[in-house]
Amino acid sequence: MEIRETVGAAVTLLGSVFIFLGGLGIVRMPDLFNRIQAGTKASTLGTILSLLGLAIMNEAWIWKLLVIIFFVLITNPISSNVISRAAHFRGTRMTNKTVADLLSDKNKKISEE
Amino acid sequence: MVNTILIMAGVLMALGILLALFRFILGPDVTDRAIAFDVMTVSSISVIALIAYFAGRVIYLDVALVYGLLSFLSVVVIGRYIERGL
Amino acid sequence: MNIRNVANLFVLLFLIWLLLTGTFELTSLVLGVTIAGLFALNFGKNSSVFGKFRLTPKVFVYSLIYLFVIAWEIVKSNIDVALRVINPKLPINPGIVKIKTRLKSPMGRMILANSITLTPGTLTIDIKDDELYIHWIDVKTLDAEKASQEILGKFEKLLEVIYG
Structure with a gap:
């Protein structure tokens, strides 16, 4: 009993570490796409892990927590995809470290034709 | 023991949300603010679940679920609006 | 109108309903069937996304x-x-x-x-x-x-x- 609750609390703590790293990433990264990479994914995993930890601690809540995990897992990639596509459409400036942007190259080729 | 670990987790989550809020205020562009908002709300879901555990009430989990769905919808609407207007 | 598409969407929605309510009372089940059926009929007939899936x-x-x-x-x-x-x-x-x-x-x-x-x-x-x-x-x-x-x-x- 005690052991199971401690394990659940530890998983929740691990999830909160990922949430913190997501916040750190969104502040440190130099441009929007890298912010999406570091921010939204880390906070997704963090949320899933902390909800799983609560599910381990309290087995009566497990189905409801699984529904929330399912929705987070489905909705989060869609929202980051929508924002990134809008930003690229808008011509958001990318960082100097960027190696290549094949999507802009293709769009330029189409508009020249 | 368990409560101490959970309080530590809550403090870390609050710090993460504060960092995202920093980007939300700072963010040079509207898309940066939108993504900071997304991170803040997704992190808030787990904070609400933690509060539900401390209060011992299942109904708060429904609050977390509806909150997550509404934030997803608002982020999608912002993205669509930026891309091609309403 | 794609009957298979509507049926798949109905089963998916009804499963989500069961998970969210968490009870098997008769009124809850009847309400769930009604809501899932209406939504499946309304949104399933124009899209073909759910029809391709087959569960073997x-x-x-x-x-x-x-x-x-x-x-x-x-x-x-x-x-x-x-x-x-x-x-x-x-x-x-x-x-x-x-x-x-x-x-x-x-x-x-x-x-x-x-x-x-x-x-x-x-x-x-x-x-x-x-x-x-x-x-x-x-x-x-x-x-x-x-x-x-x-x-x-x-x-x-x-x-x-x-x-x-």
Whole structure:
């Protein structure tokens, strides 16, 4: 009993570490796409892990927590995809470290034709 | 023991949300603010679940679920609006 | 009007209803059937996304394997990106690359794109037919063939079996 609750609390703590790293990433990264990479994914995993930890601690809540995990897992990639596509459409400036942007190259080729 | 670990987790989550809020205020562009908002709300879901555990009430989990769905919808609407207007 | 599409959507919605309410009382079940039926009839008749899915034992086993593969990938790459964030030098090498997929069905492509977005380090920006444009935090190659192998090698084979 005690052991199971401690394990659940530890998983929740691990999830909160990922949430913190997501916040750190969104502040440190130099441009929007890298912010999406570091921010939204880390906070997704963090949320899933902390909800799983609560599910381990309290087995009566497990189905409801699984529904929330399912929705987070489905909705989060869609929202980051929508924002990134809008930003690229808008011509958001990318960082100097960027190696290549094949999507802009293709769009330029189409508009020249 | 368990409560101490959970309080530590809550403090870390609050710090993460504060960092995202920093980007939300700072963010040079509207898309940066939108993504900071997304991170803040997704992190808030787990904070609400933690509060539900401390209060011992299942109904708060429904609050977390509806909150997550509404934030997803608002982020999608912002993205669509930026891309091609309403 | 695609009857199979409506039926699949109805089963999915009714399962979500059962999970959310968590009871098997008669009034709750009747209400759930009514709501799921109305929504399935309204939204299922114009789209064909849910009709392609068929649940055979092989598909079920492959879906479970896919779930484990993607969970492992999410954890692994999250640790990778977290290490990059902590590192004071911020070692990133970002860029947008193009990859090609062999998948034909729209549902398979959607799940592939979402899986790529869920694994940190790669982010789907746009899909045009069979070409996916991916923002990659650590670009290793610009060649479409090699990049496809690197990014979606693990997912594509499993999804090909599931969605044909």
